[in-house]
Amino acid sequence: MAQTYKQLKEAWVSGHTGSSVADVNSVSLAMPLSILLWSVVQSRMRLFTPYALPSLVVDFLLNCGVTLFATTIYASTPWVLNLLLLLPAAILFVLERPAPAGRHVPRRHKKDDDAKQQKLDPLPVKPFITNYRGAMMVITCVAILAVDFRVFPRRFAKVENWGTSLMDMGVGSFVFTAGVVSVRSALKEGAGRRPSLSKRLVTSTRHSIPLLVLGTVRLISVKGLDYAEHVSEYGIHWNFFFTLAFLPPFVALFQSVFDLVPSYAVLSCLLAAVYEIALDWTSLGSYILVAPRTNILSQNREGIFSFIGYLAIFLAGQSLGSIALPRQVPLPKDASPVDFLRKTMLGRLAIASLIWTALFYFSTSYYGLRLSVSRRIANLPYFLWVSSFNSYQITICCAIETLLFPDLYKTPSSAVDEKQKTREATSTVLHAFNRNGLAVFLVANLLTGLVNMTMPTLHMGVLQSMGVLGVYTAAVAGVAVGLDKWNVSIKL
Template identity: 80%
Template sequence: MAKTYKEMKEAWVSGHTGSSVADVNSVSLAMPLSILLWSVVQSRTRLFTPYTPGACLVDFLLNCGVTLFATTIYSSSPWVLNLLLLLPAVLLCVLEKPVPLKRTPPQLPKKDDNTKEDKLDPLPVKPFITNYRGAMMVITCVAILAVDFRVFPRRFAKVENWGTSVMDMGVGSFVFTAGVVSVRSSLKERTERRPPLSQRLVTAFRHSIPLLVLGTVRLISVKGLDYAEHVTEYGIHWNFFFTLGLLPPFVALFQAAFDLVPSYAVLSCVLAGLYEIALDWTSLGSYILIAPRTNLLSKNREGVFSFIGYLAIFLAGQSLGSIALPRQEPLPKNASVRTLLRRSILGQLVVASIIWTALFYFSTSYYGLRLSVSRRIANLPYFLWVSSFNSYQITICCAIETAFFPQLYKASTGQEERLRSREATSTVLYAFNRNGLAVFLVANLLTGIVNMTMPTLHMNVLQSMAVLTAYTAAVAGVAVGLDRHNISVKV
């Protein structure tokens, strides 16, 4: 019996087993290598200052085009693309010397008159965090549409039950990086009086309302338009916006637990560990995977219970943010390697990456817990994999910033430091990061329009790449346009 096109679409994104962790790492390495090449070009030529249309095109090709090609055309040979990014960066480093900072900086957001421009922020904006979060947003926006085309390999699509893939990592990374920057408010509260729990919960629910509304709108539109959907991803009614919307109030509750266990990393591991015990030692794991969908809870069991794993991932992101966001303390001259690992931000990130990676391999290895990764239930190995992956990727970005913009945090005034920070940040990635959720919403809307108007499964490689390039350019155009007009959409 011939399938309808909707059934073909649902089958196209179902039943996948993913690929290896090494495959995900080799494909994803294109993101920090793009940032590396951008940083080399900027530090050696100051091509992106001032930000001309030509500079914008190069910026887009490096930080959006490379990501698109890494997940499509070069998906079968990722190291070819990685070398094409690495070799020019090395050659430019060898042949050109760094160029001093120009005095035609990019436009900065306006500051209040009461702001003391000469005061250095104890929590400065870190370009390597902005660049990485922007890059994660780019690959997320690319993948949500590319997965509907045959040019996007099936091994990159979300796995059905057990395994690892690029899109599985993308979902977890979205939550992890949100946790990295959310800890900023908690770090500020340490030097000030913390608001009572009731006030923090009220504030958290205010942040949740727009996301829960978006989740409801997406639910109604998907059901109303008879849009193809993957039920085992989150359930029949649940979607990713509901997961994001419920994070703030639960994080506010865990901030109270932080007084008892003053470590986000330990808190996240305890939560993920207890959840894994419930999955393995009770019938919860089998309930999530095979229970009949008879009531509201069973119909949405994946979304409801995987939320515990995503909350642990968010807390792990806060742990890394508490290392990465504060200002670097002065280090003694000729400091030993041990001192650098303990006191420098880059050193602490290296140690954190090693620990998360060791825990991940212990949880999955034959001589460890011998567990399998499952994004569907967001179990302990998935939590540790996401934490490990994002930690070392952020560490690479930090190393790039340290190497090519060494004077970044040596400014004498806050205004000068902000100018240097913008010079060390890709405008495209800055724009994606600045209005991340708004851009993600635009990407979802465009994805729906493309899927409802084009037979994506029947398009050849050239047609697919034309549509995906136009789509990526449109999303980037919205992001950069909002930034150019100094608009921040708070969703």
């Protein structure tokens, strides 16, 4: 019997086994390499200062267009694209000398400068964090629509039960990077000055309500419009917005546990380990994968229980944020390599990346725990894979900033001067995606639904597919940049 188009769509995103970790790494390397090329162009040519229409076009092509091509046209030859990004960056870096700094704020009276110097933020905005979170949002927005086209390889789609894929990494990275920046408030409060648990729960619940509303609206829309859905992804009623909504109150609870175990990394590992023990030593694992959907719990078992893994990922992100966000204390010129690794932000990020990577390979290797990655249940290997991947990607971005903008925080300056320098070291497009991340993600979801309801995406050729995806990517980027230009921040 001929399948309906809805059945074809559901089959198109079901039953996949993914690809290798190395494949995901090689494809996603285009993101930091795009940031590298952007940073070299900015540090050597100041192409994006001042920021005009040609600058916007180049910025969009580098940080959005490259991502689109990496996941479609160049999907089978990722290293060709990586070399096309790396070679011009290397040539420009070698042949061109650093350009003079951009416009400066006029000098003030020395007393005013001294006052400003004392007010430098101990948790300054870091361009490499902004760039990476923006790039992660770009690839997420691209993938949620591209997956419905045949030009997007099936190995990138979410796996059914066991395995690794680009989109499996995408949802975990979304949560991880949210954890990186969320630790800022905890660092500002400091130990012993944290609000009471009841106040934290009230505040976190307020943050959760908009996400619960979005999740409910998505649920009603999907059911009401008879939209194709992949039930084994989160369940019949659950969706990713519900996962995001329940994170704040549970993180507030874990802040109390932090007083007993003062390490987000250790907390995250303990939570993931206990969850893995429950999956392996009880019937929980088989219940999530094969139980009949007879009640509200079993109907949404994937979303409900995988939340534990996503909570661990969020805490791991907070662990990395506690390294990356604070202002770095300059090292003396005679500092040893050991001091560099232990005391500099880049060194500590590199060590964290190595530790997460070693733990991941121990959990999956023949001589370790021999576990398989599963995004569906968000088990221990998935948690460690997401933590490792994001840690080394953020470390690469930090290395790019350290190499190309070495005086970003070193030169004594006022808070206003520092803010301007950090802004000049940040891609405007990526800054815009990062600033209103969830709002842009919501717009991307709405446009994805609109395209799928009005176009036969599975029946479109390569040129048609790339045309639609290009217009969609430009539209999402236009919304992000427009909100940023109008100085609008939508907090969801």
